[in-house]
Amino acid sequence: GENVEQHPSTLSVQEGDSAVIKCTYSDSASNYFPWYKQELGKRPQLIIDIRSNVGEKKDQRIAVTLNKTAKHFSLHITETQPEDSAVYFCAASGVSNYQLIWGAGTKLIIKP
Amino acid sequence: NAGVTQTPKFQVLKTGQSMTLQCAQDMNHNSMYWYRQDPGMGLRLIYYSASEGTTDKGEVPNGYNVSRLNKREFSLRLESAAPSQTSVYFCAGTSSSSYNEQFFGPGTRLTVL
Numbered sequence: 153g154e155n156v157e158q159h160p161s162t163l164s165v166q167e168g169d170s171a172v173i174k175c176t177y178s179d180s181a182s183n184y185f186p187w188y189k190q191e192l193g194k195r196p197q198l199i200i201d202i203r204s205n206v207g208e209k210k211d212q213r214i215a216v217t218l219n220k221t222a223k224h225f226s227l228h229i230t231e232t233q234p235e236d237s238a239v240y241f242c243a244a245s246g247v248s249n250y251q252l253i254w255g256a257g258t259k260l261i262i263k264p
Numbered sequence: 265n266a267g268v269t270q271t272p273k274f275q276v277l278k279t280g281q282s283m284t285l286q287c288a289q290d291m292n293h294n295s296m297y298w299y300r301q302d303p304g305m306g307l308r309l310i311y312y313s314a315s316e317g318t319t320d321k322g323e324v325p326n327g328y329n330v331s332r333l334n335k336r337e338f339s340l341r342l343e344s345a346a347p348s349q350t351s352v353y354f355c356a357g358t359s360s361s362s363y364n365e366q367f368f369g370p371g372t373r374l375t376v377l
Contacts, residue, residue, distance in 0.1 A: 257306050
């Protein structure tokens with residue numbers, strides 16, 4: 153079935169360093185790949201997304217890259233700050249036009 | 265603009281009790297979703313409604329029913345609660361039939377004893 157694998161499950165980086173989270177998807181028909189951030193006790197919120205006709209997208213310190221051939225996409229956060237500490241989820245569009253298949257999440261810890 | 269709202273915020277049930285989780289949105293979303301999130305886990309889709317008047321099963325529909333009452337409201341019902349249904353439940357909506365941002369409600373934390 154459709155599946156999205158996300159790694160690592162926990163990532164600890166020094167404040168100011170970069171963080172990279174990777175996801176692999178199984179359905180070659182997937183064409184939409186969002187990333188959500190969930191702070192402790194809060195709701196998930198979209199931080200960036202990419203569609204299959206684009207290889208890279210940037211928004212200030214955040215970027216997402218997509219490799220359709222290898223079926224993987226990555227979230228890059230540069231110059232990490234304490235407020236970046238959260239759980240990050242990747243997702244990929246499923247067979248149904250209305251569903252997203254979610255990764256298991258990455259807990260990002262920013263060390264002062 | 266309240267966005268996506270959910271009631272209640274917290275609920276404790278005994279095994280076998282029933283309850284309905286309410287979700288409403290004022291963002292003119294066509295599609296709405298119910299997810300559950302277990303501790304340290306990702307989001308699992310329970311049911312979704314692609315448009316008013318339609319509902320479909322997601323990944324984990326057993327033990328749940330839904331109603332898309334109108335375009336604004338999408339409720340989730342537990343007919344006979346079980347401890348395995350202890351979770352945080354999120355409602356979400358999206359405004360387009362194509363892929364787009366899903367806006368989440370604040371969640372309902374449900375404990376079944």
